[in-house]
Amino acid sequence: MEKTLKVEGMTCNHCKSAVTSALKELNGVQDVDVNLERGEASVVYEEGKVTESDMKNAVEEQGYDVK
């Protein structure tokens, strides 16, 4: 499964790293690709192991808003 989150407030490569790491640490997440210019994080994950809400929380804990 793949889901793309709209993430607000990422400004630089540090932000990209912070969001990527937070998502990759979630159990069930297999791959993450953050596009800084588009403000998007694409997450490849195993259904049933992780929810969209888990992803949203992980990103928000880093200080970004998810739409």
Place this chain on the structure above:
Amino acid sequence: MEKTLKVEGMTCNHCKSAVTSALKELNGVQDVDVNLERGEASVVYEEGKVTESDMKNAVEEQGYDVK
């Protein structure tokens, strides 16, 4: 002694941390205060132990331009 560097490209608190840490790691640097909005890094240092060039290099190594 105190010197204020104009630093270009700092966008977020991660940038602030990166620049602050890089400067604080220099021998002779006693205190650092980064103002993100103004794009400035104020450095309190011991003269003779560290040069402005050392500071500039440390910040540039983090990927920012110093004017």
